[in-house]
Amino acid sequence: MDWLSIPGVADPVAAALLCAAAFAGGIVRGFTGFGFGMVFVPVASMAVGPAAAVGLIWFIDLPYAFPLAARSFPRAVWREVGPLLIGSVIALPLGVYLLTRLDRDLTRWIIATVIALALAAMISGWRYRSEPGVKLSLSVGGLSGLFNGLAQLGGMPLALFWLSSQTNSAQRTRDNLLVFFALNTLVSGLLFMAAGVVTMERFWTAIPLIIIYGAGLLIGVRGFHIASEQTFRRAAYAVIGASVLLALPVFDAWIR
Template identity: 35%
Template structure:
């Protein structure tokens, strides 16, 4: 049974994640994973966070399927699928505090790399796609955060922003579903676990709806800078906790 304080903290974390996702189109898991992993063991947090992030994509998925560059997306996804079990092994066997600090480190690295302009230079190539897919799969299986390497990689291409966004959405959705299937096999994909979905979902939906409404009212660049600063603060707390 969750205490009132823990329940409020979890609900607030989910709302913050939904707000960031609704405003920026990404970053929900980067906010929720470090915050929720300080409340419960990461192995019980990954599944509900992935479910919430997948929920945000499903309604618009059909708009991206026809725009995605499958020759770019497919090798990344296949490599990620192959690497997921190795990350999951670490998630279930490593010390939870070590996994939590790994989550904080990934969030910190991404929050600093994104505005600095660090990117892979050149068109997507098969060896690099496979390597990034393997890295993404290990990170997703082990920490619930597998998107940053793929985001930085795909943003470096010369494709129009609509195609890049489609590539990102399809890739993240595909590897998230594969990770959920793996977690279901391991028996941690539950709606009533230590971090219950019925508690997180209302907060996430509330934040997502508010973020989508605020998108047209708030300066996007300022919001993204504030979000990245927020992520740095979250990561620092996670690393020091």
């Protein structure tokens, strides 16, 4: 695979993993509005390490975050997005701190366990029947910020939050997610830079992956417009379930 070259990545197998993860993550992000981190980070962590994976994902998604959300801004439900964003900003620094301190495998076990429990509650049919209050929104936003800083998995708590609502449609959920991530990208970038997670070296590595990710996004966005509500939810649940498996360290050897 000498033809496959990514700046800063000497191993062609690692480069192939990064390309595959960027393309698959783009499809998922374009279709559901979230999930890029769930696909990319576990795979990229095996290739370049967790901190580098988090830095790369920020650069890769940055050029698309606001264009993707442009049409969603007037449709977003700001009474839901606002408190979630505030909670995320408050907890994000803690997540970034843990990213640079916690043992990698321990972190992955924690994330996998939390995702699995939440997914089980959703599949069981649990739903909250009323509009979420400010306290719940702030708490979910805080959890999103924590996971965002720790492993760029901030979309997971938000997706669970909105998909478990009886009042949210697929379009409303997707609009809220796209707007949230566009705004949160600006804040997280500053903290990642201060922590040394976002660097110029990772910028150059990300350039070819940005193009590959964009191709995946295009496929995902087109797929969303022809998918049914049931297909949307099934796809979202499948992404969350796959993230649980990919987050488990016991599968590292098999994936390699």
